[in-house]
Amino acid sequence: QSALTQPASVSGSPGQSITISCTGTSSDVGGYNYVSWYQQHPGKAPKLMIFDVNIRPSGVSNRFSGSKSGNTASLTISGLQAEDEADYYCSSYAGSSTALFGGGTKLTVL
């Protein structure tokens, strides 16, 4: 199992929309509708933002949305705000009751 592939960094200006990709294989991202996304601010624990590709837990802003096409999942953040600046990690079910994470993407709000 190899880590899912994410861009090292993305950036955007306040109010804009950005998309973070997460690429896996047919054995993980492409094989199941089981992708989650986490937000991690410096020195803090990860926070669940999206699960099952596009479901937001209670309390998560609707500015965060998820999607998937083939072996690639995406997290879109609309109406970018300063507090969105953080690291973002994707995760996928990888079969046989195992989970795989991505390498993480640093989002900079310009």
Added chain:
Amino acid sequence: QLQLQESGPGLVKPSETLSLTCTVSGGSISSSGYYWGWIRQPPGKGLEWIGSISYSGNTFYNPSLKSRVTISVDTSKNQFSLKLSSVTAADTALYYCARHGGGGNFWTYYFDFWGQGTLVTVSS
């Protein structure tokens, strides 16, 4: 509100066994059939799932670590624990405990409550 707190030695010598405990408060580790897991994050790097356990002791491990990992649960103390044997410098990381989402006695791949993490350094 559910809270998880990791505890254990911050420094472990190479070839020895890393041992950590996660104490759950604000809820019972036995309730609603949740699974409980360990995740680690080497300094400046990404997350890696280590393994998980149910309240009844059913375990699942990351295949890449399976030979060195043991996770156990103590429902009387509302705790679950991690042991990682034969550690090397590559095991230096921030170790998180977390609750799997969903419940219902089904293992899921995502985590909805996390501890704050504890840094473990492997060094002589």
